Amino acid sequence: MDDHQDTVPDDFGPRLRALRRSRGSTLAELAAETGLTASTLSRLENGLRRPTVEQLLPLARVHGVALDDLVGVRRTGDPRVHLRPVTRDGMTFVPLSGRAGGLQAFKVVYPPASRWGEPALKTHEGHEWFFVLDGGVRLVLGEREFVLRAGEAAEFDTRIPHWIGSADERPAELVTLVGPQGEKAHLAVSRRR
Secondary structure, three states, rough: OOOOHHHHHOEEEEHHHHHHHOOOOHHHHHHHHOOOOOHHHHHHHOOOOOOOOHHHHHHHHHHHHHHHHHHOOOOOOOOOOOOOEEOOOOOEEEEOOOOOOOOOOEEEOOOHHOOOOOOOOEEEOOEEEEEEOOOEEEEEEEEEEEEOOOOOOEEEOOOOOOOEEEOOOOOOEEEEOOOHHOOOOOOOOOOOO
16 A cells, blocks of 8 residues: 555545535546546545545645645644735735635735726626725725725625725725635726716
8 A cells, every 4th residue: 555544534535525526526527637547536435545646636636625635634733824915906915714725715905095096897707705804995896886994894796897995095904705716817897987
């Protein structure tokens, strides 16, 4: 057997099967996505074979999970998320979750309104949800415009042209939840008047 046999829990097979079934995928479809054979996948799911790293990598990628989550490694040590802010287009994004794939949480800081020009509405697949922590947030959603203050939240279909920014001369801070669809690029659309 593989030399990392002890690092893969006995419930790996059922977990792998549950991931595949939750996606509504057959063994043949998963085989095509991963480059593994359906026979190998069946043996892995039935606990008749321990996975190798070369098998785990494409399985984690296709299922959108971290390797540790795929094999069920129990996390030990420091449970804190180590925040690494990223600044893009004047906005600061602070990741609040460390898990790869799936739903992600971010704190977003928008600069004062004077730093923005005319709102450039965007669209993308999915839904967006945010909660205002501090300041005022201006939300342009199609032909409508809203100002949300600390303690208020918004949720909307992101296929509707939208723009989010600070409502005044203070930075606005919010927490937002983003799913895999949030990784797609925004598409600019013209704003109707």
